Amino acid sequence: MPVKSRTPYANSFAMALPDREISNDELSTFIDTSDEWISKRTGIKKRYWVSEGTTTSSLAVEAASKSIDQLSNGTQIDAIIAATLSPDYSFPGIGVQIQDALGLPPVPAYDVRNQCSGFLYAMEMGGALISTGVYENILIVGAEVHSTGMDKTTRGRDIAVLFGDGAGSCILSHGKRSGLSFELVGTELHSDGAYAKELWCEHPGSVLFPDRLTEELVREGKVFPEMNGRLVFENAVRHMTEVSLSLLAKHGYGSSDVSLFLPHQANLRINTMVAQKLGLNESQVFSTIQDYGNTTAATIPIGFTRAVEEGAFTSGDLVLSAAFGSGFTWGAALYRVV
Numbered sequence: 001m002p003v004k005s006r007t008p009y010a011n012s013f014a015m016a017l018p019d020r021e022i023s024n025d026e027l028s029t030f031i032d033t034s035d036e037w038i039s040k041r042t043g044i045k046k047r048y049w050v051s052e053g054t055t056t057s058s059l060a061v062e063a064a065s066k067s068i069d070q071l072s073n074g075t076q077i078d079a080i081i082a083a084t085l086s087p088d089y090s091f092p093g094i095g096v097q098i099q100d101a102l103g104l105p106p107v108p109a110y111d112v113r114n115q116c117s118g119f120l121y122a123m124e125m126g127g128a129l130i131s132t133g134v135y136e137n138i139l140i141v142g143a144e145v146h147s148t149g150m151d152k153t154t155r156g157r158d159i160a161v162l163f164g165d166g167a168g169s170c171i172l173s174h175g176k177r178s179g180l181s182f183e184l185v186g187t188e189l190h191s192d193g194a195y196a197k198e199l200w201c202e203h204p205g206s207v208l209f210p211d212r213l214t215e216e217l218v219r220e221g222k223v224f225p226e227m228n229g230r231l232v233f234e235n236a237v238r239h240m241t242e243v244s245l246s247l248l249a250k251h252g253y254g255s256s257d258v259s260l261f262l263p264h265q266a267n268l269r270i271n272t273m274v275a276q277k278l279g280l281n282e283s284q285v286f287s288t289i290q291d292y293g294n295t296t297a298a299t300i301p302i303g304f305t306r307a308v309e310e311g312a313f314t315s316g317d318l319v320l321s322a323a324f325g326s327g328f329t330w331g332a333a334l335y336r337v338v
Contacts, residue, residue: 008130008184010123010140010335011177014066015305016059016167017292018050022147027161032154038161043268047164047293049147055088057097059167060143063301064098067139067169071177077102078135080109081126083118083142083297085326086149087111098141116264116325117189118142118297119168120333124187126172136174142297143167149201151224159225162266164293168301180313182304182335188247189331190239198228199326236270236324241277243332244322251334255279257318259337262307264323265289265299274322286312296325313337 023046024035038044050059060082068077082095095109114121119142126138146163150156171177172184203222204213217223240263248254255278263271268289275285288303295302300321307313317337324330 005131006133006174008127008172008174009176009338010170010172010182010184011179012067012070012171013301013304013308014063014070014169015298015302016062016066017048018054018059018165020049020051022047022049024161030152031157031160033157033161041269042162043287043289044161044293045290048166050145050165054145056084056086056143056145057088057094057101059145059165060084060094060098060141060169061101063143063167063169064102064139064141067171068102070179071171075137075177077104077107077137077139077171079107079129079138080104081112081122081138081140082109083112083114083122084144085113085115085118085296086144086146094143098139114325114329115327116266116294116296116299117323117327117329117331119300120187120321120323120331121189121329123172123184123333124189124331127184127187130172130174138172139169140172141167141169142299142301144296144298146296149224151221155221156224158229159227162294164295166292166295166298166302168298168305170301170304176338180308181338182319183338185334185336186247186251187331187333188243188250189329190243191327191329193327195231195235195328196326198231199226199328201225233267233270235328236266236330237273237277239328239330240270240274240322240324240332243330244274244278244320247332247334248320253318253334258284258320259314259317260284260286260307260312260319262286262300262303262319262321264325265292265303266294266324
């Protein structure tokens with residue numbers, strides 16, 4: 001007998017940040033840059049970087065604990081989906097570390113590696129597993145520590161000024177839970193690996209022989225992220241707009257039906273241009289990049305957490321989320337507030 005499809009709901013959004021705030025002015029003390037330069041090009045005013053002892057998994061656990069605390073007593077987590085490009089170790093991923101630190105039973109732990117699109121990929125996977133009855137409650141986490149993996153010199157400033165550390169989480173369930181819930185109306189995802197080398201971190205990697213890491217690679221800066229900024233910008237605007245319109249149309253909506261646009265936070269100018277192409281005004285776009293920079297897989301759940309805290313949602317709202325990142329990968333998700 002076929003399983004009756006069940007509607008997934010995202011509940012209990014939460015976030016965690018390191019305690020070290022880094023302003024643009026502080027960056028300018030060790031990188032040839034300025035608050036004006038960074039603000040004008042990215043919209044970022046500050047970000048948070050870890051201190052010794054804080055890791056991707058510890059930030060993920062902090063956010064996840066807050067999400068779980070919001071649940072009704074007796075609610076059991078059946079699975080974990082963790083999205084990150086910056087795990088504590090080369091392997092294993094952070095999913096199993098989250099399971100252990102939270103004291104959960106031996107539930108499955110999935111690790112998603114889709115960078116800035118990671119949270120959307122995790123949501124589509126989780127939504128499918130919930131709707132087909134495989135699991136009842138899935139913990140979804142996006143977490144990153146970028147600060148320990150960037151070239152924090154003038155040579156690497158185009159990347160170093162962009163990224164922050166942090167984590168965000170939610171519980172995806174087959175039913176509404178306490179507080180605001182977000183019915184997952186639909187998702188749409190894409191990728192194009194022809195552009196993989198336009199936004200990547202080349203080394204260390206198993207492609208190298210006989211050694212994955214050498215002193216020469218470190219000296220040359222090949223172990224740090226690299227980006228073709230103009231190409232990424234152009235593709236992000238185009239693909240985020242296209243996938244948003246496509247997803248809306250699939251479900252019988254248009255841009256005029258969107259109450260709030262909550263996109264990935266890579267660059268304020270990207271999000272502004274996408275919103276303009278969608279016919280949305282500034283008040284319909286929720287931004288956090290000014291406070292946290294680009295926290296990759298964590299940006300969207302951090303955004304949802306902030307928006308809930310600030311009372312940005314009203315029951316019945318249609319919420320659109322979109323992301324673009326390394327791979328290239330991109331996608332969109334559509335929610336109804338209940």
